[in-house]
Amino acid sequence: MKPSPALSPSAEPAGEPISFFDLRAQHARLRTQIDIRLARVLEHGAFVLGPEVQEFERRMASYTGAPHAVTCANGTDALTIALMADNIGPGDAVFLPSFTFTATAEAVALIGATPVFVDVDARTFLIDGDDLERRIAAVRKAGALKPRALIAVDLFGQPADYDRLNPLCESENLLLIADAAQSFGARYKGRVAGALAPVSTTSFFPSKPLGCYGDGGALFTTDEGRAAVYRSIRGHGTGDAKYEVVRIGLNSRLDSLQAAVLLAKINVVDDDRAARAALAAAYSEGLADLVMTPITLPERESAWAQYTIQVDRRDDVQAALKARGVPTAIYYPRPMHLQPAYGRWSEGPGSLPVSERLSARVLALPMHADMRPEARARIIEAVREVVKG
Numbered sequence: 149m150k151p152s153p154a155l156s157p158s159a160e161p162a163g164e165p166i167s168f169f170d171l172r173a174q175h176a177r178l179r180t181q182i183d184i185r186l187a188r189v190l191e192h193g194a195f196v197l198g199p200e201v202q203e204f205e206r207r208m209a210s211y212t213g214a215p216h217a218v219t220c221a222n223g224t225d226a227l228t229i230a231l232m233a234d235n236i237g238p239g240d241a242v243f244l245p246s247f248t249f250t251a252t253a254e255a256v257a258l259i260g261a262t263p264v265f266v267d268v269d270a271r272t273f274l275i276d277g278d279d280l281e282r283r284i285a286a287v288r289k290a291g292a293l294k295p296r297a298l299i300a301v302d303l304f305g306q307p308a309d310y311d312r313l314n315p316l317c318e319s320e321n322l323l324l325i326a327d328a329a330q331s332f333g334a335r336y337k338g339r340v341a342g343a344l345a346p347v348s349t350t351s352f353f354p355s356k357p358l359g360c361y362g363d364g365g366a367l368f369t370t371d372e373g374r375a376a377v378y379r380s381i382r383g384h385g386t387g388d389a390k391y392e393v394v395r396i397g398l399n400s401r402l403d404s405l406q407a408a409v410l411l412a413k414i415n416v417v418d419d420d421r422a423a424r425a426a427l428a429a430a431y432s433e434g435l436a437d438l439v440m441t442p443i444t445l446p447e448r449e450s451a452w453a454q455y456t457i458q459v460d461r462r463d464d465v466q467a468a469l470k471a472r473g474v475p476t477a478i479y480y481p482r483p484m485h486l487q488p489a490y491g492r493w494s495e496g497p498g499s500l501p502v503s504e505r506l507s508a509r510v511l512a513l514p515m516h517a518d519m520r521p522e523a524r525a526r527i528i529e530a531v532r533e534v535v536k537g
């Protein structure tokens with residue numbers, strides 16, 4: 149198909165370059181606090197699981213309201229540790245949305261369990277409760293696998309429907325794990341992500357709502373026993389005595405330098421989230437009449453990790469925006485059940501139609517707390533121009 153004039157490249161973009169995500173601006177705001185924190189670590193020299201890590205774990209527990217917070221090396225390990233601690237493995241079914249980042253499914257496959265992919269809602273991108281119930285029933289009927297867990301993903305920053313998922317998982321005897329990698333700081337009925345399910349995990353990858361300067365992750369739980377097992381697994385499965393190994397574990401510890409960065413950054417999580425929410429509101433106001441904008445459900449505050457619109461001829465729109473100096477990203481171009489690596493657990497094309505349609509239509513716009521009003525206006529204008537054609 150020949151692109152319409154608005155979809156074809158235009159003249160050189162005017163004005164300051166627009167960043168999709170701006171870590172440098174955030175660092176400039178926080179430089180002094182971060183420098184002080186980092187200098188302290190260099191002074192004491194306890195580089196792994198040092199005092200900053202303990203302090204950060206206490207700080208996260210009080211911020212989220214989750215009784216126990218345990219850090220680890222990244223968000224993928226956090227999911228893996230959560231599954232390992234409950235002895236989930238071969239012969240077990242773990243339900244999860246197909247429209248998610250690879251890591252959610254990867255953790256399930258790595259521990260030898262069977263991922264069972266579920267469809268999502270077309271406007272919120274969150275797991276579809278009706279499809280979930282159907283798939284749990286189908287697995288029970290088939291009888292080959294034991295349903296053990298659900299990983300609900302707070303995609304793009306919005307908490308999943310925990311008022312439905314918590315009782316469902318209780319009655320189905322499934323462990324509910326909230327993958328809150330993208331939703332640190334989000335709220336559901338006033339409660340904070342991390343405290344919305346018996347077990348939650350998050351990621352501190354630099355571009356996440358709370359990001360460090362490398363990799364980092366954490367688990368949250370209401371259960372003291374589970375928290376103790378998480379600490380053991382992240383440290384090679386050690387017991388109470390030094391060099392006693394009571395289970396197979398991982399090397400998944402958080403560096404003190406990363407905890408130092410996170411301690412400085414957690415102080416601005418709410419302000420940054422409010423700035424991203426204001427940007428999201430401006431996008432929706434400027435674009436909702438032309439493109440499908442994301443929906444935030446009542447009584448939710450999204451962390452706005454991403455602002456994702458849906459458009460026809462998505463790849464052409466992306467190219468035309470790029471030509472106008474507006475960077476965008478596609479999260480995610482393929483649902484997990486259509487990824488080659490997950491083929492053996494998939495019913496193929498057509499089996500999860502909403503996830504498949506979204507993968508062809510989603511486009512994430514620049515999203516960060518330091519976006520200037522001129523840049524915001526340019527983005528909205530460029531999207532309108534390109535989509536109108």
Ligand SMILES: Cc1ncc(COP(=O)(O)O)c(C=O)c1O
Binds near residue numbers: 353
């Ligand atoms: C939904 C989701 N789950 C899990 C992860 C894994 O986190 P990490 O990159 O820290 O391993 C990510 C982040 O990339 C994510 O977006």
